[in-house]
Amino acid sequence: MTANTSKSKKLVRFLANNTVPILFLFICAFGIPLSGYSASYLISEIIVRLVRNSFLIVSLLIPILAGMGLNFGMTLGAMAGQIGLIFITDWGIVGLPGMILAMIISTPISMALGWLCGKILNMAKGREMVTSYIIGFFMNGIYQLVVLYGMGAVIPIRSKSLVLPRGYGIRNTVNLIGVRKALDDLLLIRIFGIPIPVGTFAVIALLCLFVLWFKKTKLGQDMRAVGQDMEVARAAGIRVEHTRIISIVISTVFAGYGMIIYMQNIGTLNTYNSHMQIGMFSVAALLVGGATVAKANIRNVFLGVVLFHLMFIVSPMAGKNLIGQAQLGEYFRVFVSYGVITMSLVLYEVRKKREQAVAGETLAAAQEVGA
Amino acid sequence: MNARRPIELGRRFVHSFGLPRIIIALFLLSLFILAPFAGVNVGTSFSDTLNRFGMNAIMVLAMVPMIHSGCGLNFGLPLGIIAGLLGATISLQVNIPGPASFFLAILFCTPFALILGWGYGELLNRVKGGEMMIATYVGFSSVAFMCIMWLLLPFNNPTMVWGFSGSGLRTTISVEGYYLHVLNDFLAIRLGRHLVIPTGMLLFFAFFAFLMWAFLHTKTGTAMTAVGSNPIFARASGINVDRIRTLSVVMSTWLGAVGILVYQQSFGFIQLYMGPFYMALPAVSAILIGGASVNKASILNVIIGTFLFQGIVTMTPSVMNSMIHTDMSEVIRIVVSNGMILYALTRKTEAAR
Numbered sequence: 001m002t003a004n005t006s007k008s009k010k011l012v013r014f015l016a017n018n019t020v021p022i023l024f025l026f027i028c029a030f031g032i033p034l035s036g037y038s039a040s041y042l043i044s045e046i047i048v049r050l051v052r053n054s055f056l057i058v059s060l061l062i063p064i065l066a067g068m069g070l071n072f073g074m075t076l077g078a079m080a081g082q083i084g085l086i087f088i089t090d091w092g093i094v095g096l097p098g099m100i101l102a103m104i105i106s107t108p109i110s111m112a113l114g115w116l117c118g119k120i121l122n123m124a125k126g127r128e129m130v131t132s133y134i135i136g137f138f139m140n141g142i143y144q145l146v147v148l149y150g151m152g153a154v155i156p157i158r159s160k161s162l163v164l165p166r167g168y169g170i171r172n173t174v175n176l177i178g179v180r181k182a183l184d185d186l187l188l189i190r191i192f193g194i195p196i197p198v199g200t201f202a203v204i205a206l207l208c209l210f211v212l213w214f215k216k217t218k219l220g221q222d223m224r225a226v227g228q229d230m231e232v233a234r235a236a237g238i239r240v241e242h243t244r245i246i247s248i249v250i251s252t253v254f255a256g257y258g259m260i261i262y263m264q265n266i267g268t269l270n271t272y273n274s275h276m277q278i279g280m281f282s283v284a285a286l287l288v289g290g291a292t293v294a295k296a297n298i299r300n301v302f303l304g305v306v307l308f309h310l311m312f313i314v315s316p317m318a319g320k321n322l323i324g325q326a327q328l329g330e331y332f333r334v335f336v337s338y339g340v341i342t343m344s345l346v347l348y349e350v351r352k353k354r355e356q357a358v359a360g361e362t363l364a365a366a367q368e369v370g371a
Numbered sequence: 372m373n374a375r376r377p378i379e380l381g382r383r384f385v386h387s388f389g390l391p392r393i394i395i396a397l398f399l400l401s402l403f404i405l406a407p408f409a410g411v412n413v414g415t416s417f418s419d420t421l422n423r424f425g426m427n428a429i430m431v432l433a434m435v436p437m438i439h440s441g442c443g444l445n446f447g448l449p450l451g452i453i454a455g456l457l458g459a460t461i462s463l464q465v466n467i468p469g470p471a472s473f474f475l476a477i478l479f480c481t482p483f484a485l486i487l488g489w490g491y492g493e494l495l496n497r498v499k500g501g502e503m504m505i506a507t508y509v510g511f512s513s514v515a516f517m518c519i520m521w522l523l524l525p526f527n528n529p530t531m532v533w534g535f536s537g538s539g540l541r542t543t544i545s546v547e548g549y550y551l552h553v554l555n556d557f558l559a560i561r562l563g564r565h566l567v568i569p570t571g572m573l574l575f576f577a578f579f580a581f582l583m584w585a586f587l588h589t590k591t592g593t594a595m596t597a598v599g600s601n602p603i604f605a606r607a608s609g610i611n612v613d614r615i616r617t618l619s620v621v622m623s624t625w626l627g628a629v630g631i632l633v634y635q636q637s638f639g640f641i642q643l644y645m646g647p648f649y650m651a652l653p654a655v656s657a658i659l660i661g662g663a664s665v666n667k668a669s670i671l672n673v674i675i676g677t678f679l680f681q682g683i684v685t686m687t688p689s690v691m692n693s694m695i696h697t698d699m700s701e702v703i704r705i706v707v708s709n710g711m712i713l714y715a716l717t718r719k720t721e722a723a724r
Binding site: 120123124126127129130131133134135137138140141142144145148149323325327328331332334335337338339341342345346348349350353 | 494498499500501505511515518523539701706709712713716717
């Protein structure tokens with residue numbers, strides 16, 4: 001009897017902890033047959049999305065460890081990555097060396113931006129997420145100032161095809177033909193006709209290993225302590241502010257690399273738009289994978305990419321076949337992306353409040369017993 | 372000794388008025404001074420500024436109740452805007468031309484604003500402490516949800532739906548023949564060739580600003596301020612904190628709905644789909660520029676802030692364009708508005724320490 005109730009309790013807890021992924025499983029289960037896509041098409045699409053997005057999403061993990069929530073400031077890293085890509089396109093460095101050079105260029109920019117972001121977030125403790133979100137917008141202004149007005153005027157850009165006809169500023173789209181699929185085509189194998197870019201997967205696996213290793217280092221343990229309770233960590237002699245800044249810097253640098261991997265897969269850079277959507281999609285995918293604002297691991301990343309992008313791929317077709325309008329499916333997926341973030345944030349806050357209440361009650365009960 | 376006193380006074384003034392605000396005010400002032408040299412007509416610029424002030428002021432005013440009750444900056448303003456859009460589209464569907472349609476739109480948007488605002492308020496009561504982030508995403512998801520609804524809702528007034536399919540609302544709908552400029556043209560004063568003062572719209576705002584001011588001095592209004600400044604004390608003195616907070620959110624949502632209607636009557640178009648997506652940010656930064664903080668705001672902040680923000684938005688494109696032949700206004704707008712929000716978000720913790 002007791003075993004039975006504990007089992008059902010376990011099931012309830014499992015469902016409560018995984019509301020979002022389960023909901024998504026239902027949406028996908030409903031949408032896949034409606035869309036009429038074949039299994040091999042879906043699998044190859046999912047592999048493409050995994051290649052594109054995983055690195056970016058893994059970059060979100062470390063600030064969560066440090067208790068800073070979802071780092072919407074990852075757009076800063078994306079901007080740095082894009083600046084690197086613009087430079088190597090201008091210099092005409094192609095292939096893998098070009099990609100690596102873009103990463104090298106992006107690193108100091110990401111570090112500076114990440115440091116700034118961390119500094120600002122330290123001034124806004126308790127509302128890191130909304131602040132990092134606004135930092136993304138703010139930096140977008142600076143990015144436009146640099147790329148749209150500075151490049152070609154102050155910062156030398158030789159290539160005519162990059163610069164707007166007026167003589168300065170980068171064009172709205174930059175063709176990344178030089179680095180297109182540079183990493184993906186390295187070690188590309190085919191299984192049942194489905195191309196699998198082993199090279200990119202190896203890089204992603206390496207990053208995952210790094211994150212796993214990092215969690216075990218002194219710094220990683222410090223971050224966890226800071227994430228659990230800043231005051232306790234401070235009392236234990238951890239430099240709280242410093243640790244928090246480092247977590248954001250690491251995240252920003254990885255986001256920059258992630259953006260370069262993302263862009264080499266797509267092949268065209270939307271100079272003024274690409275980075276703005278990245279934050280939202282990455283965060284949504286991570287949350288779909290069952291992560292919360294306070295807890296996320298690598299399993300969440302991959303589950304999230306698969307489920308979220310499955311929904312993304314099937315919904316326009318499903319919308320078309322169900323109601324006759326593809327536009328509807330497109331709006332639906334935008335709604336679901338935002339809805340899922342909203343829902344996760346609400347669930348997290350509600351749960352936090354309930355836990356606080358429970359902790360208070362246990363404390364009161366303990367005191368009563370003591371009295 | 373005597374020489375130091377003005378410096379001390381100046382420092383105190385800077386401290387109380389806020390450095391960013393002074394910089395922005397000086398910037399705007401210099402734009403107005405530069406305007407004649409750049410060949411921009413000051414009269415036109417000034418009436419443009421006034422016009423934009425009237426268009427946006429009520430949406431900025433919508434920030435006040437939630438700041439007072441401690442719910443923070445209302446990044447969920449798009450929810451209110453959606454109530455307003457529903458009111459506007461239903462009013463056009465009923466198809467009564469002329470100024471009456473404006474008041475019908477206000478009438479129709481009210482129930483939506485009350486229901487949506489109530490639900491939104493109840494939600495925010497459950498997530499105390501994380502309101503702003505959740506408000507942002509409530510706004511975004513409601514806009515995305517309504518994108519689906521605009522396609523599906525059974526509107527059929529030919530001025531509103533796509534011509535070829537006969538269903539699904541257009542992305543922009545003209546309000547010409549309905550309530551275009553009903554407030555702008557009411558008692559409008561023309562001074563010379565360029566300067567027009569949209570008296571009706573300003574009076575409309577003044578009316579709402581007065582109501583808000585009066586409300587904040589009633590018993591409920593005082594309770595709202597008490598809830599915002601110290602919820603525990605407020606509860607101890609017998610105030611139902613959650614109820615007051617919900618009330619503030621409902622007020623804010625309704626003001627957002629009315630605000631977008633005033634905006635439309637001057638702008639001339641109803642913008643659907645992704646139109647309201649980023650509309651919260653200008654309103655939020657306007658009230659912050661006016662001197663409000665995350666937990667303190669007054670009507671004066673609304674007026675100063677809207678004027679400064681809209682002044683910069685109006686003046687930078689024209690003046691900059693003619694001075695350096697480059698339109699950097701968009702960048703300046705992004706940096707100023709978001710920089711201001713960042714400043715406010717980072718400031719309160721300093722004060723708390």
